[in-house]
Amino acid sequence: MYYDELLKLCGYEPEEIERERTRIEKVFEKLEFTPEDIDRGEKRVRQYFDIELNGIRKMLGLWVKSLIDLVLAREERRKIIYCAAPPFSQVASAMVMVSEDIYVVSPEVTLSQTVGGIFDRLNSILETAEGDLLPAGLAYCAGLQTRLGAIIKGVIPVPDLLVSSGFVCDETPKLDEMVSEMYGVPVAYIDGVNDAVEENWPQISDRRIEYLAQEARDALAKFKEVTGYTVTEEVSRRANERSADLLARSKRVLELIRNADPTPISFVDIGIAFRLATRVANTTTVSIDTGGMVDLLYREIKERVDRGEGVLPKGAPRIAIGLSWSEPTSVSMIEKAGLVVLVDMTTTTEVERIPRSKYEDYWERSSESALCFCGIKFAAKVKQICKEWAVDGAILNYPIGCRDLCISPVKSKEVLMKELGIPVLLLECDHIDIRNYSAEAMRNRVEAFAEMLKAAKAAKAK
Amino acid sequence: MLVAGIDVGAATAKVVILSDGKILSYAIIPTGFDVVSAANEVTKLALEKIDHSINELEFIISTGYARNAVPFANKTLTEILCHAKGAHFLLPGARTIIDIGGQDSKVIRINESGSVVNFTMNDKCAAGTGRFFEVMAGVLGLDISEMGPIALNSSNPCQISSTCTVFAETEVVSLRAQGRSREDLISGIHKAAALRVATLGKMVGYERQVVLTGGVAKNIGVKKFLEDEIKMETMVPEEPQIMGALGAALLAQAELGKQ
Numbered sequence: 001m002y003y004d005e006l007l008k009l010c011g012y013e014p015e016e017i018e019r020e021r022t023r024i025e026k027v028f029e030k031l032e033f034t035p036e037d038i039d040r041g042e043k044r045v046r047q048y049f050d051i052e053l054n055g056i057r058k059m060l061g062l063w064v065k066s067l068i069d070l071v072l073a074r075e076e077r078r079k080i081i082y083c084a085a086p087p088f089s090q091v092a093s094a095m096v097m098v099s100e101d102i103y104v105v106s107p108e109v110t111l112s113q114t115v116g117g118i119f120d121r122l123n124s125i126l127e128t129a130e131g132d133l134l135p136a137g138l139a140y141c142a143g144l145q146t147r148l149g150a151i152i153k154g155v156i157p158v159p160d161l162l163v164s165s166g167f168v169c170d171e172t173p174k175l176d177e178m179v180s181e182m183y184g185v186p187v188a189y190i191d192g193v194n195d196a197v198e199e200n201w202p203q204i205s206d207r208r209i210e211y212l213a214q215e216a217r218d219a220l221a222k223f224k225e226v227t228g229y230t231v232t233e234e235v236s237r238r239a240n241e242r243s244a245d246l247l248a249r250s251k252r253v254l255e256l257i258r259n260a261d262p263t264p265i266s267f268v269d270i271g272i273a274f275r276l277a278t279r280v281a282n283t284t285t286v287s288i289d290t291g292g293m294v295d296l297l298y299r300e301i302k303e304r305v306d307r308g309e310g311v312l313p314k315g316a317p318r319i320a321i322g323l324s325w326s327e328p329t330s331v332s333m334i335e336k337a338g339l340v341v342l343v344d345m346t347t348t349t350e351v352e353r354i355p356r357s358k359y360e361d362y363w364e365r366s367s368e369s370a371l372c373f374c375g376i377k378f379a380a381k382v383k384q385i386c387k388e389w390a391v392d393g394a395i396l397n398y399p400i401g402c403r404d405l406c407i408s409p410v411k412s413k414e415v416l417m418k419e420l421g422i423p424v425l426l427l428e429c430d431h432i433d434i435r436n437y438s439a440e441a442m443r444n445r446v447e448a449f450a451e452m453l454k455a456a457k458a459a460k461a462k
Numbered sequence: 463m464l465v466a467g468i469d470v471g472a473a474t475a476k477v478v479i480l481s482d483g484k485i486l487s488y489a490i491i492p493t494g495f496d497v498v499s500a501a502n503e504v505t506k507l508a509l510e511k512i513d514h515s516i517n518e519l520e521f522i523i524s525t526g527y528a529r530n531a532v533p534f535a536n537k538t539l540t541e542i543l544c545h546a547k548g549a550h551f552l553l554p555g556a557r558t559i560i561d562i563g564g565q566d567s568k569v570i571r572i573n574e575s576g577s578v579v580n581f582t583m584n585d586k587c588a589a590g591t592g593r594f595f596e597v598m599a600g601v602l603g604l605d606i607s608e609m610g611p612i613a614l615n616s617s618n619p620c621q622i623s624s625t626c627t628v629f630a631e632t633e634v635v636s637l638r639a640q641g642r643s644r645e646d647l648i649s650g651i652h653k654a655a656a657l658r659v660a661t662l663g664k665m666v667g668y669e670r671q672v673v674l675t676g677g678v679a680k681n682i683g684v685k686k687f688l689e690d691e692i693k694m695e696t697m698v699p700e701e702p703q704i705m706g707a708l709g710a711a712l713l714a715q716a717e718l719g720k721q
Contacts (some may be wrong), residue, residue, distance in 0.1 A: 264473055428585035440527060448542035452578045
């Protein structure tokens with residue numbers, strides 16, 4: 001069929017395609033994908049992703065599978081829970097572990113990565129949301145527009161429960177409240193306050209931790225009310241161990257890249273791999289061996305490193321970026337300008353830096369960890385990462401539609417420049433909605449920044 | 463040794479022909495729709511002035527928004543690097559360059575050797591760019607070159623939004639209907655644009671000498687209001703519009719020296 005080649009590029013085995021054909025076609029039909037869309041997807045996969053690596057192919061495939069699972073979740077008779085992104089991930093991963101009937105997802109993450117990142121077809125979903133509750137031009141979150149637009153279009157099912165979180169973003173619970181009114185879906189709110197004092201990071205006040213922990217327990221009580229399943233502490237711990245294992249394996253890949261020069265792989269690939277392992281696999285694809293895929297990728301990258309092969313010249317300036325884009329063109333543009341994207345402040349986690357918790361209760365410990373990382377552009381955290389990864393510069397973006405991310409980059413820039421003395425480029429662009437930036441204007445800034453870093457590095461070398 | 467720098471910007475295409483560090487010729491034309499034609503035409507024009515042909519150019523660097531579309535360029539560089547190079551060549555004491563072009567405005571910080579150490583640019587908004595003045599001149603039925611001198615003749619500039627060209631346009635229409643004088647309106651427009659650019663530059667800071675480049679630098683109203691905002695004197699090179707092309711030509715010369 002016209003889509004077989006694309007699926008093969010995404011690591012599907014021929015027999016798997018045959019087995020899944022009915023489901024695949026149902027999903028493509030629902031998404032109104034034409035052969036031209038599939039063709040575009042194939043071209044984009046070849047252009048932006050490192051399909052020489054089986055690990056990347058398999059991970060792309062897992063994204064496609066998670067899209068299929070999402071679109072068909074209702075007709076496959078699963079209990080569907082939509083969690084806010086960025087979610088209080090411990091709650092989501094615990095919920096999914098209680099039964100195979102439970103399907104937990106942040107649909108905007110899956111949709112933006114696949115319908116957007118692979119097929120470049122997200123606009124019609126965004127426009128649907130803009131035609132309803134979230135009009136264009138009012139700086140609404142593109143992630144939330146994606147979720148709402150997909151529900152309204154009937155691309156993804158109306159969930160059985162919404163798990164909403166307001167401690168990072170106030171827009172999410174507000175939208176969930178509206179969706180609840182429109183479709184009669186119950187909402188479990190996990191409330192909290194993101195008002196940490198920067199100097200104290202990563203210390204979090206007891207009051208905030210205990211409050212958030214109780215909110216998590218309340219959300220699980222609501223989950224039981226809706227699904228009939230109880231999330232025990234044992235299940236929660238098991239889920240957490242699984243997530244921690246995936247994170248540890250992923251960090252091994254990042255460490256390998258950190259110490260390699262030339263850099264062996266594009267950050268476009270690392271971005272999709274890490275987001276898969278840390279945000280999707282722990283909820284939607286429990287039965288698939290994602291850890292094995294991460295290990296495969298590690299081995300393949302290691303081989304490249306051992307051979308001294310790289311995707312950019314040796315000695316190229318190394319930078320940190322402030323946000324991964326589900327849309328591959330932006331990171332690709334940065335790399336084309338000759339900059340190695342070494343680390344994303346949102347894909348690295350400083351688990352070892354969490355103070356040893358005085359709490360014994362599982363949810364209090366989890367809350368402490370969640371609060372520690374919720375302000376993902378925290379100037380203190382950004383500074384620490386840039387220092388540890390010894391980068392030559394940083395590119396931070398401030399998406400105007402993101403409550404959490406649109407303010408802190410300016411402060412982070414100031415901190416990085418004054419305290420670490422590294423140049424920082426601020427970009428006004430969205431991490432999901434590609435209509436929100438002009439490619440040429442961005443290229444101009446990125447290339448100028450690259451020229452500046454290269455000149456500075458050359459001067460230093462002299 | 464003849465080299466050229468071509469700056470194909472959003473509003474105008476500029477070229478500078480250089481020989482041994484001396485400007486032999488330059489030309490400026492509107493970019494128009496066809497950027498390739500503009501690049502060809504402006505180069506031809508500058509070469510005709512000195513009776514040379516394009517084949518005699520030993521190295522060409524293109525810059526500006528359409529830099530990648532110049533088919534005969536040997537290399538492309540961004541205008542940030544080129545403006546820095548050009549301004550530093552003419553004014554070696556320059557440490558801050560404010561470049562206000564047709565589509566964007568930038569503030570560039572350079573060190574004593576003319577290397578860029580930091581820069582900031584406006585993002586998607588046209589406020590504080592040449593386009594802002596074009597729109598306002600259109601609303602007021604003036605030629606853009608008339609606006610600067612008029613802006614200096616007001617003691618009570620209107621308060622106009624500095625955040626958006628479209629909003630500012632409707633504000634100007636409304637203020638005109640209220641009977642505010644032409645001088646107050648135009649002065650307010652300049653003040654708003656200057657505030658926008660001055661605020662943008664705070665991201666990188668200002669250090670003396672401050673040099674104004676780009677077409678808008680010719681506007682004495684912008685110069686005055688910018689100086690008021692940043693509380694520093696600014697310098698304007700004789701032909702501020704060709705700074706990017708000059709920088710590109712200087713870098714072309716350096717490239718040739720490497721070979």
